[in-house]
């Protein structure tokens with residue numbers, strides 16, 4: 001039975017958060033392969049580029065790398081439309097590159113998590129192409145969701161579901177004789193037909209795909225749209241439009257259905273076949289947009305997955321009260337299932353947190369706030385996800401010309417009034433600056449060479465080379481924070497914090513361990529505040545002054561203490 005914990009224990013808890021397991025406190029760095037590093041100079045990142053930069057990630061101090069999809073794909077949704085789950089797309093390299101990358105990462109002490117996309121395949125996947133060819137009645141059609149249309153001539157979609165990217169979630173097929181045919185379901189782009197998880201062949205195929213990547217050495221999976229695999233029986237109408245918000249309070253017939261848990265119990269058995277040693281265990285993290293953190297915890301029951309992204313945290317404003325509430329809700333939800341909390345501020349689907357949390361009027365202030373938000377996140381108990389480039393203080397690129405945008409949500413959401421995934425995801429996917437003063441700033445091998453999205457000229461100042469060794473840089477702040485996080489016994493794993501009294505707008509908490517205590521103060525307000533220093537200053541997101549045990553904490557700043 002899971003032990004019970006007081007909401008706010010003051011003594012160090014012999015808690016589930018102190019259980020062993022590498023993922024329980026791991027800092028996991030998301031590599032978006034298209035935009036990380038381009039070894040062959042074609043303007044598109046690749047696996048060899050990632051491999052060549054692994055020492056950078058080791059030195060940054062992260063524990064694991066999550067790679068967004070690099071599988072065979074027509075790239076209708078930047079690789080989240082997979083046409084062959086066991087093949088590396090030639091634009092990224094080949095299987096030998098993937099194997100080398102995993103091997104090198106392990107040699108450097110980094111784990112590798114790969115993306116798996118089970119909710120939908122590409123419309124160029126062999127199954128879908130054959131299902132289309134064979135026509136209505138083909139058993140292959142049952143691996144997807146094909147349905148006759150409504151209306152006299154079947155001219156209306158089978159139900160009223162909308163695509164996350166805008167527009168209807170159904171596309172009509174054309175029969176081999178040229179007449180209009182059945183419709184198929186796609187919760188995302190039409191090039192991403194949803195798989196039917198009621199069909200045994202689908203479940204079998206994914207068992208085999210999991211084993212394929214586990215055999216190649218992957219340490220785990222990030223499960224794309226983990227909450228979407230099971231659809232409510234009969235695919236019932238929703239009865240209204242505007243279904244697109246991923247994170248709402250509504251229960252939708254295509255998201256977070258109870259049936260998905262059986263799939264993850266099955267997957268957990270497969271992961272466990274590869275060993276249960278806490279240091280080498282293979283894990284899975286759910287991308288599950290659920291209405292509440294309590295619903296998220298369902299994916300993390302002891303016989304299901306190991307982690308889930310905390311999108312409620314990602315969606316919280318830079319506001320002490322709101323942050324305290326979401327931290328409490330998260331820890332309270334995770335404790336009963338014994339799973340680590342996770343924290344995340346940025347990823348490839350959302351506006352970079354520097355821009356999202358800032359007010360957009362003052363770039364320096366936006367950066368201060370982003371740095372403060374990061375230090376707060378990294379002080380919380382559990383595991384944290386970083387998105388490539390946040391360690392450089394990269395802002396969202398807001399002024400990409402329409403002509404270069406590739407996000408399918410951009411074209412589909414246009415004119416539909418749909419927020420969808422904002423239709424603007426390219427702005428956080430601009431290739432990273434590494435070195436030099438001329439674009440692509442070391443992203444590719446040749447100055448003046450291509451990059452699939454243009455980088456702002458100011459990014460010359462934000463490159464890895466430019467920031468390295470500059471103690472005031474954001475890169476050095478991340479390095480210092482990750483180092484302190486490894487070294488301080490009260491940081492990392494855990495399942496509780498002790499809130500301390502603090503003025504309005506300030507978040508202050510303490511974490512205890514048998515080997516030393518830690519405290520974190522974060523000022524989300526717009527005025528500096530004076531606070532008693534509780535111990536030795538470990539790290540600060542801004543220069544701070546401590547005079548006679550009194551700290552002046554500026555607005556938008558976070559400090560860490562060894563207590």
Ligand code: NOJ
Pocket residue numbers: 077080081117188224225287348349
């Ligand atoms: C979530 C992924 O993070 C996003 O990039 C993608 O477009 C959708 N799932 C569909 O696969």
